[in-house]
Amino acid sequence: MTGSAPNDAKPILCVIKKQNGINKMNIIQELDREQMDAILSKRSVPEFAPGDTVKVMVKVIESADADPKNKKKGGAPKEPTVRFQAYEGVVIARSGSGINENFTVRKISYGEGVERVFPVYSPYIAEIEVVRRGKVRRAKLYYLRGRRGKAARIFERTDARARRLNAAWKGFKKPKGEPEDLTQIKGIDVDLQNRLKHLNCYKIEQIANFSDEDIANLDETLNLNGAIEKQDWAGQARRLVAELTAAEVTAEETPT
Secondary structure: OOOHHHHHHHHHHHHHHHHHHHHHHHHHHHHHHHHHHHHHOOOOOOOOOOOOEEEEEEEEEOOOOOOOOOOOOOOOOOOOOEEEEEEEEEEEEEEOOHHHOEEEEEEEEOOEEEEEEEEOOOOOEEEEEEEEOEOOOOOOOHHHHHOOHHHHOOOEOOOHHHHHHHOOOOOOOOOOOOOOOHHHOOOOOHHHHHHHHHOOOOOHHHHHOOOHHHHHHHHHHHOOOOHHHHOOHHHHHHHHHHHHHHHHHHHHHOOO
């Protein structure tokens, strides 16, 4: 009986190790999912594949060093400035999965081929726009590196799936007037305001007049998870419009 105890204990230890391994994998997947959700809350990731032409808006942070022309000691350093740089080319590969997924974009610059690898969920990407959908048979288009001109041309995809993707909602009709401060609405921060501006939504009156279809399209495009209805953007916007109208009427009635 005493000799059988170690043999009985081995399977138990194996099961414990296996369970611990599963728990660790679950934790890693949850952390990856949280990081992906954090990026998706700020921008959307469109559906694209190798052969598609995309435009990637990359955030470039300028140096925050002090001005060298300022000879005064202890001069205040410059604040870092952010600008956006467009990189447009053909997707020749897409690899990885989850938070580690990336894609390679190739373009011809001054007669030379230039390639750049972008992580899909990089915080330094402001937007990914699909310009054209290409018709290819391979998952990796590395053969384009040895081709130039017409030999490197990719035909446009025109099947039902491409038409469906191209017909997807891309934003509102551009309204007249200057952009307004949408951060007055609770739930809209500066980053979300910039994303709304890309969709031609920069007027408080627009939000006040949202239809159910507008809310559904915006929620799906920006991955807001129902935040528009939960935070009652339309109601907040209507109250702001009413307050602004009342203030204008009061100003007109007040004698000068």
